Amino acid sequence: MNLDLPNKTQTPRVLIVDDEEDIATVVAEVARIVGFSPEILTDSRRFESIYQAGEFDTIVLDLVMPELDGIEVLRQLAKMGARARIVLMSGFDGATLYTANQLATAHGLTVVNSISKPFRLEEIKTALLGLLQSTVSMQHGSSSTTHSISPDELHQAIEQNEFCYFYQPQVNLQTRKIIGFEALMRWRKQDGSLIPPASFIPLMETLGVIDHVTWQTLGKSLTDFNKLDTLAPGCSLSVNLSPDQLSDLTLPDKLISLVRQFDIPPERLVLEITESGILRELKVALDVLSRIRLKKFGMSIDDFGTGSATLHQLRQLPITELKIDQSFVADFWIDTKDRIIIESTIELAHKLKLGIVAEGIEDKQTTDALLELGVQTGQGYYFGKPKSLDQLLQSDN
Ligand code: C2E
Ligand code: CA
Ligand code: CA
Numbered sequence: 203m204n205l206d207l208p209n210k211t212q213t214p215r216v217l218i219v220d221d222e223e224d225i226a227t228v229v230a231e232v233a234r235i236v237g238f239s240p241e242i243l244t245d246s247r248r249f250e251s252i253y254q255a256g257e258f259d260t261i262v263l264d265l266v267m268p269e270l271d272g273i274e275v276l277r278q279l280a281k282m283g284a285r286a287r288i289v290l291m292s293g294f295d296g297a298t299l300y301t302a303n304q305l306a307t308a309h310g311l312t313v314v315n316s317i318s319k320p321f322r323l324e325e326i327k328t329a330l331l332g333l334l335q336s337t338v339s340m341q342h343g344s345s346s347t348t349h350s351i352s353p354d355e356l357h358q359a360i361e362q363n364e365f366c367y368f369y370q371p372q373v374n375l376q377t378r379k380i381i382g383f384e385a386l387m388r389w390r391k392q393d394g395s396l397i398p399p400a401s402f403i404p405l406m407e408t409l410g411v412i413d414h415v416t417w418q419t420l421g422k423s424l425t426d427f428n429k430l431d432t433l434a435p436g437c438s439l440s441v442n443l444s445p446d447q448l449s450d451l452t453l454p455d456k457l458i459s460l461v462r463q464f465d466i467p468p469e470r471l472v473l474e475i476t477e478s479g480i481l482r483e484l485k486v487a488l489d490v491l492s493r494i495r496l497k498k499f500g501m502s503i504d505d506f507g508t509g510s511a512t513l514h515q516l517r518q519l520p521i522t523e524l525k526i527d528q529s530f531v532a533d534f535w536i537d538t539k540d541r542i543i544i545e546s547t548i549e550l551a552h553k554l555k556l557g558i559v560a561e562g563i564e565d566k567q568t569t570d571a572l573l574e575l576g577v578q579t580g581q582g583y584y585f586g587k588p589k590s591l592d593q594l595l596q597s598d599n
Pocket of ligand 1: 582583
């Protein structure tokens with residue numbers, strides 16, 4: 203008989219992964235004081251087996267380790283579809299922590315805190331205490347945190363064809379007329395609840411099913427296009443593609459046969475891709491993107507400004523539009539750095555003869571300021587949230 207068993211569901215378990223044993227011991231001690239049951243792992247090569255055996259709620263992960271570094275551990279966690287909450291630690295620099303955090307989020311993992319070494323005991327204590335409180339409330343079913351999704355659950359939803367698009371308007375900032383829509387994926391569960399893409403797209407990418415789901419969803423949604431066209435005659439439709447999809451050499455042909463099937467002129471479909479997606483496999487992406495452009499589809503760089511494309515690389519890309527990331531738009535009229543980024547993006551777009559869309563516009567003040575800078579097109583809650591086709595048709599009446 204295992205005397206620990208009844209305790210397991212009660213006491214949240216934390217795994218502390220750090221090659222520096224003395225630091226791991228201090229963290230474990232603090233964890234024990236606040237009420238966790240801690241376990242230390244100093245050899246990260248054993249991470250996968252220890253994690254799988256342990257039912258850990260929380261992982262405290264050092265990024266800099268000699269054998270398997272923290273980034274590699276994050277990759278393993280993503281592959282396992284891990285649900286544990288992660289606290290990152292690094293003695294390197296703040297930028298590394300930030301990047302690792304972004305990467306983990308892109309993998310669909312939940313990073314709840316990043317702590318720079320050397321840290322004060324109080325810092326780690328506060329972080330763990332906060333985690334402990336939310337773990338206990340989750341065990342009692344009172345947490346409002348969205349629950350994470352398992353690969354099985356996702357596969358089942360794909361089989362049942364439960365994914366659809368919502369549409370968010372893009373407007374001409376001058377005339378306020380709708381000139382296009384962006385299709386944003388939603389998971390509509392059988393109980394009617396809606397799950398946002400941030401909760402499932404990263405997992406779909408990790409499991410390698412995003413391409414299948416995109417075609418599945420596009421295939422059943424392009425019939426919506428004719429109805430969107432009645433709401434805003436001549437409008438475009440923007441669709442998001444994942445980085446992996448750009449390495450599919452047959453992508454341009456598949457797109458052409460799709461729009462032909464629905465009788466949609468290719469120039470009215472805009473494909474949104476991120477800088478990082480293109481740069482990852484530049485050669486193949488260039489081949490695919492060039493052929494997509496030759497077939498007259500529009501091509502937009504999404505989240506522009508958050509990636510690392512150089513001017514030289516941008517010039518090579520057969521794109522038609524830059525989409526300024528919403529993080530720069532949010533309060534750029536009070537943040538000088540954001541303003542500089544937006545101004546230089548506009549200048550770049552003008553020089554390269556590209557269209558420009560600002561996303562995440564939430565108020566009139568931002569709209570006016572962008573217009574003054576020469577941005578033609580905007581998207582954001584101020585003009586309309588993403589809605590289902592039915593909701594859009596209803597609100598038009
Ligand atoms: P994104 O492509 O950058 O899409 C814009 C996101 O910003 C959308 O979130 C939209 O609802 C939100 N948004 C729009 N206006 C505002 C605003 O004024 N304020 C704020 N705070 N947010 C605003 P959503 O629909 O949750 O989508 C999140 C991300 O999921 C998308 O970011 C995109 O990266 C990804 N995604 C969505 N659909 C697909 C898809 O079909 N395929 C792929 N690969 N990714 C998708
Ligand atoms: Ca987008
Ligand atoms: Ca975006």
